[in-house]
Amino acid sequence: MLKGFTRNFKPLEILTEEQVESIHGGTLDVLRRTGIRFESEKALKLFEKNGCQVDYSNNRVRFPEGLVEECLRRAPSSYHVKARNPENDMIWGGNTTYFQALSGSQSIDLETWEPRTPTRKEFHDAITVLDALGNVHIVPWYTPWFGFKNVPPVMAMPEGLAARFRNSSKFICANYSMDCEVFNIEMARAVGAELRTSMAAAPPLTFYSDAVESAYRIVNAGFILLLVSGSVYGGTSPSTIAGSLITGNAEIIAGIVLAQLIKPGTRVIAQDFSFPQNMRAGSPAFGDIAISLHQAAFNQIWRKYDIPTDGGVSYPSSKKIDYQAAYEKSILSFTGALSGTNTIWIQGALYGELAFHPVMAIIDDDLVGMIGRFLEGIEVNEETMALDLINDVGPIPGHYLSKAHTRKWWNKEQFVPKVADRSTPPEWLKLGKNDCIDYAKKRYDEIISTHKVDLPLTDKQESDIERILKEAREYYKKKGLISSEEWDEYKKDLKSPNYPYE
Amino acid sequence: MNNDIFEDLKKAIKEYDTEAAASLAKKAIGEKIEPLKLLDAMTVAIREVGDGFGRGELWLPDLVGAADAMSAATPIIEEEIKRIGAKRESLGTIVVGTVFGDIHSIGKTMICTLLTAEGFKVHDLGINIKAEQFLEAIKKYNADILAMSALMTMTAPEQRKVIKFLENENLREKVKIMVGGGAITEEFSKNIGADGYDPTAPGAVKLARQLIGK
Numbered sequence: 001m002l003k004g005f006t007r008n009f010k011p012l013e014i015l016t017e018e019q020v021e022s023i024h025g026g027t028l029d030v031l032r033r034t035g036i037r038f039e040s041e042k043a044l045k046l047f048e049k050n051g052c053q054v055d056y057s058n059n060r061v062r063f064p065e066g067l068v069e070e071c072l073r074r075a076p077s078s079y080h081v082k083a084r085n086p087e088n089d090m091i092w093g094g095n096t097t098y099f100q101a102l103s104g105s106q107s108i109d110l111e112t113w114e115p116r117t118p119t120r121k122e123f124h125d126a127i128t129v130l131d132a133l134g135n136v137h138i139v140p141w142y143t144p145w146f147g148f149k150n151v152p153p154v155m156a157m158p159e160g161l162a163a164r165f166r167n168s169s170k171f172i173c174a175n176y177s178m179d180c181e182v183f184n185i186e187m188a189r190a191v192g193a194e195l196r197t198s199m200a201a202a203p204p205l206t207f208y209s210d211a212v213e214s215a216y217r218i219v220n221a222g223f224i225l226l227l228v229s230g231s232v233y234g235g236t237s238p239s240t241i242a243g244s245l246i247t248g249n250a251e252i253i254a255g256i257v258l259a260q261l262i263k264p265g266t267r268v269i270a271q272d273f274s275f276p277q278n279m280r281a282g283s284p285a286f287g288d289i290a291i292s293l294h295q296a297a298f299n300q301i302w303r304k305y306d307i308p309t310d311g312g313v314s315y316p317s318s319k320k321i322d323y324q325a326a327y328e329k330s331i332l333s334f335t336g337a338l339s340g341t342n343t344i345w346i347q348g349a350l351y352g353e354l355a356f357h358p359v360m361a362i363i364d365d366d367l368v369g370m371i372g373r374f375l376e377g378i379e380v381n382e383e384t385m386a387l388d389l390i391n392d393v394g395p396i397p398g399h400y401l402s403k404a405h406t407r408k409w410w411n412k413e414q415f416v417p418k419v420a421d422r423s424t425p426p427e428w429l430k431l432g433k434n435d436c437i438d439y440a441k442k443r444y445d446e447i448i449s450t451h452k453v454d455l456p457l458t459d460k461q462e463s464d465i466e467r468i469l470k471e472a473r474e475y476y477k478k479k480g481l482i483s484s485e486e487w488d489e490y491k492k493d494l495k496s497p498n499y500p501y502e
Numbered sequence: 503m504n505n506d507i508f509e510d511l512k513k514a515i516k517e518y519d520t521e522a523a524a525s526l527a528k529k530a531i532g533e534k535i536e537p538l539k540l541l542d543a544m545t546v547a548i549r550e551v552g553d554g555f556g557r558g559e560l561w562l563p564d565l566v567g568a569a570d571a572m573s574a575a576t577p578i579i580e581e582e583i584k585r586i587g588a589k590r591e592s593l594g595t596i597v598v599g600t601v602f603g604d605i606h607s608i609g610k611t612m613i614c615t616l617l618t619a620e621g622f623k624v625h626d627l628g629i630n631i632k633a634e635q636f637l638e639a640i641k642k643y644n645a646d647i648l649a650m651s652a653l654m655t656m657t658a659p660e661q662r663k664v665i666k667f668l669e670n671e672n673l674r675e676k677v678k679i680m681v682g683g684g685a686i687t688e689e690f691s692k693n694i695g696a697d698g699y700d701p702t703a704p705g706a707v708k709l710a711r712q713l714i715g716k
Contacts, residue, residue: 146655153655279561282608
């Protein structure tokens with residue numbers, strides 16, 4: 001079982017109790033008065049059967065308060081999550097926080113900082129890095145990248161999931177698109193793992209049929225459903241944090257009601273994936289401090305609902321591994337952790353959603369170590385107060401360096417980073433003026449040349465995965481979603497002597 | 503009197519006042535003011551907003567607000583142009599839309615506003631547009647340029663489909679194609695056979711001018 005980090009103090013509470021109640025009341029008002037649009041006949045009927053007011057002319061569902069409260073109660077507040085290797089299982093909820101890698105659509109060149117498409121080998125190697133990093137507890141969907149060279153877009157999800165299972169025994173996730181969840185579920189079952197898949201609202205206040213269909217499949221498979229509102233405040237939700245919390249929570253709650261009506265007790269997690277709008281470019285304003293405020297309030301409100309949260313998404317806006325990336329990622333992840341979220345996305349991302357680099361992930365892993373150490377807090381007991389020792393050492397010339405107490409405690413209290421530069425200035429000059437990026441590059445080489453996944457797939461699991469991938473390829477070819485040009489490129493990879501790794 | 507109404511119309515756009523823009527357009531048509539001159543006045547106003555955006559003094563909500571106000575007045579004026587059979591001068595005609603499967607509209611709206619400000623005649627088809635709809639609009643408006651947006655990696659290949667579709671319908675050579683959106687890169691645009699790509703809205707306007715040699 002992976003322990004993650006335990007927060008041993010009260011979480012940051014940014015809202016007063018009255019403010020929490022006001023936002024909750026506003027959320028119920030939106031659900032009751034305006035409701036949520038569901039583009040799914042099946043879901044509309046289920047809602048109607050359970051007491052919602054359904055308007056079939058515009059697919060609108062209005063939710064009675066009693067049903068909302070009942071479904072929030074039905075969702076478990078804490079639960080076990082099963083990875084391929086039981087040693088990597090987790091318990092989500094309560095005062096534990098786990099960390100997960102953040103994906104990007106492309107890789108970047110570390111010299112020019114320009115984005116580029118990763119190769120199949122780079123894709124597999126990057127997962128190896130995530131598997132090796134001690135503070136990556138979850139390897140989610142789209143990680144490390146949305147796809148890789150020569151893979152048709154429609155095959156990116158099944159191929160990515162297969163690569164994650166092949167190169168990591170940690171808890172793996174996969175998302176939905178064009179029915180790929182059918183293949184994802186099959187693959188997870190073949191390797192004896194559970195999956196977490198999202199059901200994403202299309203803000204404002206809408207769920208399209210693909211999200212609903214996927215939710216049915218995931219819930220019926222008995223896996224974990226992540227409910228997400230990816231609004232952009234000022235664009236697809238109000239520009240205020242309070243207003244945006246109301247629309248986002250209304251969307252997430254509507255999704256939870258659906259999940260609990262399909263199968264009571266379904267394990268769900270609520271994700272805050274909202275960003276303010278960059279009012280110059282129209283894109284999300286990644287790295288903005290409003291995200292921290294939003295997430296802190298989100299985590300506080302959902303703690304009241306007693307449902308695990310995913311409220312610390314830490315995308316930077318910076319295009320480079322630089323000071324800006326560091327402060328954006330640090331503030332976002334740290335406030336997410338302090339405000340008591342259960343899972344935080346951070347390792348590897350740059351450039352908003354557009355880039356991932358394993359060297360960034362290696363550096364981020366140290367940042368996570370520092371945050372995790374902070375969450376554990378300060379132990380105050382007879383031994384740590386060290387009264388006898390203090391009285392024994394006394395004033396100068398007394399000192400603590402040679403004491404057994406120091407040897408036992410110093411590296412429990414500090415966190416020792418793996419790639420940060422902590423040399424003294426003379427050492428730094430002598431060692432070639434290396435910085436954390438230089439050290440992270442070295443660690444990357446070490447990991448790639450030495451790390452092996454602790455629990456490789458069995459021959460049977462490997463052949464099952466290959467069979468499922470083959471089924472997916474046939475399915476998408478038949479549906480006309482792989483063009484002949486895409487297939488020609490893809491075929492070359494499939495015939496490579498080192499397939500599936502390069 | 504006429505000057506006042508032109509100024510009021512410009513003001514309505516610069517103050518993002520949709521209702522005022524529409525009612526002023528109606529009033530002006532009622533007073534038999536030349537509709538082409540009304541369009542020109544609005545283009546001047548939207549250009550000022552676009553320039554303010556370019557200088558970093560105005561922001562996206564300002565740009566979209568002004569575009570909304572102009573959109574409220576335009577159909578009223580265009581109906582009159584059609585009724586009296588007047589001909590509108592423009593740099594060129596552009597059909598714009600976000601491809602099928604994709605519902606992102608912000609980037610597309612920005613482009614439409616800036617292209618209009620530049621003097622193009624813009625037909626915004628909206629979001630989730632199928633190849634057949636693009637084809638129909640290109641024919642209907644006799645478009646010089648087709649501009650397609652796609653924000654997601656999953657929907658980007660739809661741009662290739664549209665281009666293929668136009669090739670099969672023997673319409674590819676008649677129209678220049680520019681592509682954009684979060685999921686698009688220069689390399690991708692070349693691979694799918696587009697004529698141009700630019701990651702920014704102001705850059706897309708320059709590109710549109712280049713593509714039609716103006």
